[in-house]
Amino acid sequence: MSDSLRLVDGASDEEERAAELALRPKSLDEFIGQERVRDQLGLVLDAAKGRGRPADHILLSGGPGLGKTTLAMIVAAEMEAPLRISSGPAITHAGDLAAVLSSLAEGEVLFLDEVHRMARPAEEMLYMAMEDFRVDVVVGKGPGATAIPLDLPHFTLIGATTRAGLLPAPLRDRFGFTAHMDLYEPAELERVLARSARLLGIDLRKDGGREVALRSRGTPRIANRLLRRVRDFAEVRAKGVVTGPVAAAALEIYEVDALGLDRLDRAVLTALVKLFGGGPVGLSTLAVAVGEEAETVEVVAEPFLVRAGLLARTPRGRIATPAAWAHLGLAPPGADRVTGAMTLPLDED
Numbered sequence: 001m002s003d004s005l006r007l008v009d010g011a012s013d014e015e016e017r018a019a020e021l022a023l024r025p026k027s028l029d030e031f032i033g034q035e036r037v038r039d040q041l042g043l044v045l046d047a048a049k050g051r052g053r054p055a056d057h058i059l060l061s062g063g064p065g066l067g068k069t070t071l072a073m074i075v076a077a078e079m080e081a082p083l084r085i086s087s088g089p090a091i092t093h094a095g096d097l098a099a100v101l102s103s104l105a106e107g108e109v110l111f112l113d114e115v116h117r118m119a120r121p122a123e124e125m126l127y128m129a130m131e132d133f134r135v136d137v138v139v140g141k142g143p144g145a146t147a148i149p150l151d152l153p154h155f156t157l158i159g160a161t162t163r164a165g166l167l168p169a170p171l172r173d174r175f176g177f178t179a180h181m182d183l184y185e186p187a188e189l190e191r192v193l194a195r196s197a198r199l200l201g202i203d204l205r206k207d208g209g210r211e212v213a214l215r216s217r218g219t220p221r222i223a224n225r226l227l228r229r230v231r232d233f234a235e236v237r238a239k240g241v242v243t244g245p246v247a248a249a250a251l252e253i254y255e256v257d258a259l260g261l262d263r264l265d266r267a268v269l270t271a272l273v274k275l276f277g278g279g280p281v282g283l284s285t286l287a288v289a290v291g292e293e294a295e296t297v298e299v300v301a302e303p304f305l306v307r308a309g310l311l312a313r314t315p316r317g318r319i320a321t322p323a324a325w326a327h328l329g330l331a332p333p334g335a336d337r338v339t340g341a342m343t344l345p346l347d348e349d
């Protein structure tokens with residue numbers, strides 16, 4: 001994948017994780033935006049603290065880079081509990097999960113990223129663990145296999161998923177609190193950026209922050225990443241001062257356009273418009289046309305394209321909106337149809 005593609009992808013790599021550590025808000029008060037989630041979560045935590053019990057299990061759904069890991073860390077910090085981080089794909093056997101669960105301390109917070117991608121037997125073990133704080137560890141195979149019950153400490157599971165709908169209902173139902181994290185508004189991202197600039201010692205002016213925020217696809221991780229690239233540019237070409245024009249010039253170099261669309265987004269829109277006449281077209285066909293996995297198109301590109309009003313999901317497939325045609329500098333077919341509708345009766349006359 002090219003650098004420009006990675007630049008606006010919500011996912012992160014090891015190096016970025018290290019850079020992000022310094023920027024992570026440490027408390028709910030420091031966490032910017034997502035007001036509803038913050039209020040609800042604050043209540044859940046206060047109630048648990050009042051009862052002197054671990055908090056209920058929490059499900060966080062939302063795209064990559066919206067702050068799910070950050071919230072899990074905040075929950076652990078607010079509950080003054082240790083935090084264990086693992087992920088669904090890392091748990092390939094029920095035994096992996098049993099090992100994690102049995103080594104938890106009382107009250108510990110277990111964060112399972114991509115909880116929808118856990119192996120099936122582990123998922124079933126998790127049902128019982130969440131509900132009864134107990135698991136049956138099966139020893140041996142075949143008719144001689146025995147289930148040994150194992151009591152677990154009371155823990156708080158925080159599951160993260162890109163879409164709550166991907167979770168089987170029995171698992172979803174066992175979370176006491178589900179929070180959906182939306183894409184951030186530009187004004188919220190401006191606040192995220194102002195905070196990051198302060199922590200990193202970057203001279204980010206108001207119009208510079210606005211420019212970066214508008215191109216960050218509603219995602220704090222992308223905002224922080226673009227800020228670092230803009231800082232490089234500003235240091236080399238603008239005496240370190242990030243104004244609106246400086247940010248715009250820097251992001252132009254990285255092929256992030258004025259709406260924050262990157263090459264993948266534009267590839268999706270261009271294919272939709274030029275190859276499929278604006279749709280409707282199925283997700284997998286569209287993904288093949290741009291040479292990407294269907295999941296990448298669905299999770300990385302689509303949410304923002306939908307939010308930006310450029311793409312719509314319909315029961316018959318994806319369609320490009322008139323705004324998408326306009327963004328690509330093309331006339332939507334609707335324009336022709338209107339002319340056709342107006343000229344047809346005249347022809348008949």
Ligand SMILES: Nc1ncnc2c1ncn2[C@@H]1O[C@H](COP(=O)(O)OP(=O)(O)OP(=O)(O)O)[C@@H](O)[C@H]1O
Binds near residue numbers: 012023069192
């Ligand atoms: N509400 C917020 N306020 C300030 N900064 C935030 C906020 N949410 C996220 N961030 C920043 O964005 C970065 C990415 O957030 P985080 O790692 O929590 O996302 P995530 O949803 O867990 O992503 P993934 O699912 O890909 O791991 C963090 O380092 C943090 O600095």
